Amino acid sequence: MVTKYILCYKIFFVSKNISKKLKLRLKNTIIDKMLTCASETWVITKRDGKQTNIFERKVYKRILGPVYDNEKENWRILTNKEIYAMVKKPTITETVRLNRLCWFGHVQ
Numbered sequence: 001m002v003t004k005y006i007l008c009y010k011i012f013f014v015s016k017n018i019s020k021k022l023k024l025r026l027k028n029t030i031i032d033k034m035l036t037c038a039s040e041t042w043v044i045t046k047r048d049g050k051q052t053n054i055f056e057r058k059v060y061k062r063i064l065g066p067v068y069d070n071e072k073e074n075w076r077i078l079t080n081k082e083i084y085a086m087v088k089k090p091t092i093t094e095t096v097r098l099n100r101l102c103w104f105g106h107v108q
Contacts, residue, residue: 013062023063024087031059032092039096040103049093056092057083 012018012026060083066075
């Protein structure tokens with residue numbers, strides 16, 4: 001499973017021929033589904049949640065790339081707040097937490 005992701009990462013997320021919109025859709029369909037598979041039963045510690053969020057931000061930074069700052073007249077990497085403002089999507093850990101709450105409601 002990991003080798004499939006690495007191949008996908010090298011081909012799609014690094015390619016300059018594919019639009020950012022398509023890369024975000026691929027991330028949402030491939031990586032998010034892979035990371036949240038059977039997440040209803042997971043117990044996520046703070047360390048696991050932090051590592052998952054770091055991984056997700058790395059993928060977003062690779063997809064969105066650097067931005068040009070007109071004030072300083074140089075290129076810079078997006079901050080975490082800017083990434084989440086652009087994506088407008090909950091983090092993987094929030095998605096897992098919501099999946100667990102939904103599943104717990106169905107169990108009772």
